[in-house]
Amino acid sequence: MSIKYTPDHEWIKLDGDIATVGITHHAQDALGDVVFVDLPEVGKTYAAKDAAAVVESVKAAADVYMPANAEVLEVNEALRADPSLANSDPLGAGWFFKIKLANPADLDALMDETSYTSFAADSH
Amino acid sequence: MSAPESLLNVPLNDLHITLGARMVPFAGYSMPVQYPVGLIAEHKHTRSAAGLFDVSHMGQLRLVGPDAAAAFESLIPVDVIDLPVGKQRYGLLLNDEGGILDDLMFVNRGTDIFVIVNGACKVADIAHIQAKIGSRCEVIPMPERALLALQGPQAVTALSRLAPGVEKLVFMTGGHFTVNTGTQQIDVFLTRSGYTGEDGFEISVHASDALALANALLAQPEVKPIGLGARNSLRLEAGLPLYGNDIDTGTTPVEGALQWAIQKVRRAGGARAGGYPGATKITAQLANEAAATGKKRVGLVALERIPVREHTELQNLAGERIGEVTSGLLGPTIDKPIAMGYVPLELAALGSRVNAIVRGKAVPMEVVAMPFVPTNYFRG
Numbered sequence A: 001m002s003i004k005y006t007p008d009h010e011w012i013k014l015d016g017d018i019a020t021v022g023i024t025h026h027a028q029d030a031l032g033d034v035v036f037v038d039l040p041e042v043g044k045t046y047a048a049k050d051a052a053a054v055v056e057s058v059k060a061a062a063d064v065y066m067p068a069n070a071e072v073l074e075v076n077e078a079l080r081a082d083p084s085l086a087n088s089d090p091l092g093a094g095w096f097f098k099i100k101l102a103n104p105a106d107l108d109a110l111m112d113e114t115s116y117t118s119f120a121a122d123s124h
Numbered sequence B: 001m002s003a004p005e006s007l008l009n010v011p012l013n014d015l016h017i018t019l020g021a022r023m024v025p026f027a028g029y030s031m032p033v034q035y036p037v038g039l040i041a042e043h044k045h046t047r048s049a050a051g052l053f054d055v056s057h058m059g060q061l062r063l064v065g066p067d068a069a070a071a072f073e074s075l076i077p078v079d080v081i082d083l084p085v086g087k088q089r090y091g092l093l094l095n096d097e098g099g100i101l102d103d104l105m106f107v108n109r110g111t112d113i114f115v116i117v118n119g120a121c122k123v124a125d126i127a128h129i130q131a132k133i134g135s136r137c138e139v140i141p142m143p144e145r146a147l148l149a150l151q152g153p154q155a156v157t158a159l160s161r162l163a164p165g166v167e168k169l170v171f172m173t174g175g176h177f178t179v180n181t182g183t184q185q186i187d188v189f190l191t192r193s194g195y196t197g198e199d200g201f202e203i204s205v206h207a208s209d210a211l212a213l214a215n216a217l218l219a220q221p222e223v224k225p226i227g228l229g230a231r232n233s234l235r236l237e238a239g240l241p242l243y244g245n246d247i248d249t250g251t252t253p254v255e256g257a258l259q260w261a262i263q264k265v266r267r268a269g270g271a272r273a274g275g276y277p278g279a280t281k282i283t284a285q286l287a288n289e290a291a292a293t294g295k296k297r298v299g300l301v302a303l304e305r306i307p308v309r310e311h312t313e314l315q316n317l318a319g320e321r322i323g324e325v326t327s328g329l330l331g332p333t334i335d336k337p338i339a340m341g342y343v344p345l346e347l348a349a350l351g352s353r354v355n356a357i358v359r360g361k362a363v364p365m366e367v368v369a370m371p372f373v374p375t376n377y378f379r380g
Helices: A025-031 A077-081 A104-109 A113-122 B013-018 B039-048 B068-073 B119-133 B155-162 B207-218 B228-237 B279-287
Strands: A002-005 A010-015 A018-023 A034-038 A051-057 A061-065 A070-075 A097-101 B022-026 B029-034 B050-054 B059-064 B088-094 B100-108 B113-117 B138-141 B145-151 B174-180 B185-191 B200-206 B223-225 B296-302 B313-315 B321-331 B336-343 B353-358 B361-368
Touching (some): A010 A104, A018 A025, A097 A104, B013 B029, B013 B207, B029 B228, B039 B050, B050 B155, B050 B207, B050 B228, B059 B068, B145 B207, B155 B207, B185 B207, B200 B207, B228 B336, B296 B321
Parallel strands (some): B050 B223
Antiparallel strands (some): A018 A097, B022 B029, B100 B113, B174 B185, B313 B321, B313 B353
16 A cells, blocks of 8 residues: 655545545645635546545635546545544644545645655645 | 745735735735734634734824815715814725725824725825815825734733723724833824724834734734735624725725714715715615615525635626625624625625535525624623
């Protein structure tokens, strides 16, 4: 299982052709207290870069993008009930959705942890 | 995060950085938007204890001279002449069309009229006031002053420990006080007022004393530093408009639902009726709001738990665009999505339903009375 990162500050945990998607620690820190999430529809197919979810803090709203062509398998109902999970455990209990990738190789171009850490530090 | 070099720094800039604030550009200054504890905790602390806000970006000025009150009355639709010494009032600087150039607070200090204006407007405000009434009174900007706000139900407990006597002030009054920090006596001018809906104080202090004052206040057990993010959520819950969002040059005081700020003496039949910019238009709007104005600022609560933000389109139930939200967020105290926005008068009555279009989805909203959270002012 490997974790990839997008330039839009999503993380993608890959397990075969199934992937779990959330926002990074850096993203939740920049947003501040998350008060609302709008999650995608289970069963719906999205294209890469489609806005699939929305995460809102008191002051700002941000889109969460689909990292590749995929179908939504499951959304995190616990996060819908308690959006602050995105702050307290962004890479764990605060995950957003699980997807079935049309082509797992689509994720090859994304950043690994080392590249992302350096990218996030520079994006300040 | 380093701010661009063109931004100005407030006198407490280094303190904010030491306290771990996230600094953002605001009104030309680098300002603390939140501290490490986060906006929601800061908001709740202010509602339950006391929060210290640095609002030194705001403009402070004095109007001096025997004609100052009458001159100032020629710029705002508000009773200045009869304001007793020590009392504070809310005012609106208007253009010739009755549009709002800025909203402001002023105090009759006996020796002068002390005015506080918005940071983003202060340069234009001072130029406007100087151009219009500079021949009738002295207009003296006070860039040497910092401004702190201490807000919350325990603000009076904390401040009266350092400056005995402040507890005797009531809402919208002020005076000169000495703050004893233990090592230093600091002269301040303060008013019992603020922008959160809570009891509290706004404290004008010389910039050279601002750090000692802030440290003395932060040393009180009730007080924590609060950023501009929570200031915004607190003021929205209190139903207070934000200049540039909820009111601007395209709105009159009547459209902005601020006619309460226009005293009887300046209205038709009053002893000093009219005599301010846009008076003809505003007098007509006051006489017959329904005929005269096409829109009104209202409070809105979403009936689903979806934040509705500024610039969100509002539609009537037939799906026609009727206006937009000018401020909106999920209120941390009320725990509901709240907003202000402009709707046509026929939809401005309490209980009216409109739809906000959020990401293509119609979110039902109801027109409600403001404030969204009861105010807690100390009226004696």
